[in-house]
Amino acid sequence: MSHSDLAEKFNTDFDKTTWHDESLWFVRQKRDRAVFQVEEFQELRELGSQIKDHTLSKLDYYLEQFEANAQANGVVVHWAADAHEHNQIVLDIIKKSGESCLVKSKSMLTEECHLNPFLEKNGVEVVDTDLGERIIQFLDQPPSHIVMPAIHLKKEEIGEVFHKHLGTAKGMSDPQQLTEAARQHLRQKFMAAKVALSGVNFAVAETGGIVVCTNEGNADLGIDLANVHIASMGIEKVIPTLEHLAVFTRLLARSAIGQPITSYTSHFTKPRQGTQMHVVIVDNGRTAQLGRPDFRASLKCIRCGACMNTCPVYRRSGGHSYDATVPGPIGAILSPNIDLKKHSSLPFASTLCGSCSDVCPVKIDIHVQLYKWRQIVSKSGDYSASKRLAMNVLGRVLERPQIYGRIGKVARRMLQITPHALSHAAALNPWAKARELPQPPAESFKEWYGKNRK
């Protein structure tokens, strides 16, 4: 289904749409307050943008530097060309360890690779340990937001889920009590698991270490209790030095949820004695995106989710309406690279208001790229043939002033004499479902001008 179909469904619940919009707007406002306290925030954005531009321009160099330094630290580095290779590498590591349970902190990359169903099919129990992730794992749903994966659920709905899966009292919806129930449940999983998987927020080429940012500390608990740590990262996560990391840690949490810094910013550089550390470096379409000059900058994304919180369309359609691993504005420019046919409606799920580009901490020109993806979609087979024809005809009319003038006059006249019930029939005219058409004037400006000025 297209974004517009799913968004229409979402909007049938007016009050829930209001709630969703206001919940995310609250986060956007928190972001504003945190950002405005930092006088040099716009300079930080520029720095972050330039560091990412630079790194992407020498990505092979920095990745190899990272690999060499990680290996020198005793880390096993794996390269995966696509999702399948990534999943197979992870499965092999788990199998070799002789374990059958994996605790996992938040990683959008593993969502992208559909790692969970793959491992489950192969007999591995996967426990997502981020609270939001665990909630949607119980519901067998994908995340609706990259930072707040269960933001589409109200606390009452979460109470229902926990009642069913964790045996909490029916009707209990107090967030603190629910969180405590999850904490007790997850503690058992942490204590039992010997293999932990984390994502990677930043991989530092200079040190060969990785950095994981969380607010719940679940990544640390999982990794510190396990014998094997697997870290999955996309190739775009590498940055040159620790000095550069400082720029991003200042940008990330402020942009994401209005905190000065994430509660945990954990550096993992080498395995503890007697344990293993693996890093899986994944391409999965990223080099294709890197090869598209118009869309390369989308790889600068640090996954803060600020573009989702600010997007007036995302807030009123929900993350699931994008039907993509990464929803919202950034998802709408990343996803067509992966599957243009499936995601062809996403570049059109925007008014091109530009708010996404203005909040982006690394200055990705998101709305410009949305416009450019539209140009590509229209040339593919995934664009409505009737719309294509209509645009072609419109173009031919608008380059011919006389024809334009005549057609305009006829159209206004027709609108004047068409009964309201017909001109405003919702089935024929989507505009009129919620809106009146403009009242057609007797004369156009051009006609008025001809009479009054010439």
Added chain:
Amino acid sequence: MKIALFVPCYVDQFYPQVGIATLQLLEKLGCEVEFPLGQTCCGQPMANSGCEQDSVGTYHQFVRTFADYDHIVTPSGSCAYHVKKHFDIIEQTPAVRKVRENTFELIQFITDVLKVTHIGGTFAHQVGLHLSCHGQRGLHLANASEITPERGGQVSQILSTIGGLTLTNLTRNDECCGFGGSFCVTEEAVSARMGIDRLGDHLRNGTEILTGGDVSCLMHMEGIIRRQRWPIKVMHVAEILNQTLQSTTTIPKTLC
């Protein structure tokens, strides 16, 4: 100074009063304005729908029509932005470059080129200003709430020089109204909801007259206002400025 008026296609057809107000306002400000008859559209309807190749002919028609003028002025931030930003797919001849550089949104022209920042007169109403995204974030006609907590911009500045006029203090100062060109029909549900929410902010905060620099956003919101029968009147900012200038010269008071 040779000034051309560009009246965008849908303004020409459906909102001639905005074109008239723009023309009269510029004339009152001492400009000699021509309306070249070869004009049609900036090409945005096709381009924003993903079919910018279909707008190439329209781009050339626009350049042919306006190449001889020093300034091209239009009561639409969105169309001005489109000419400046997206006429980059045709060959950049001197004529094309000249047209792109010299196309101005009306208020930007008044404040930046004519250097007029005070309109005066009276307009005793509470006015809600809708900051259209292309004008605000594209042409930087107003501060963006993502960048700074300071609200302000050229349109609100010039409106605030009018006696009796109160500007509505909106809860969300620069949220998009949801028009978005073809978005308004392809994403009808979200578009309508965005418009309803935008107007809700105005209703709660006492807007009597909704204004802005883009007829497209106003057309969308007016459509909702008329459907809902909400007590808000819609006027383009050119209409307000043109009226207040009249009120200082010929008609002393009470408008609307």
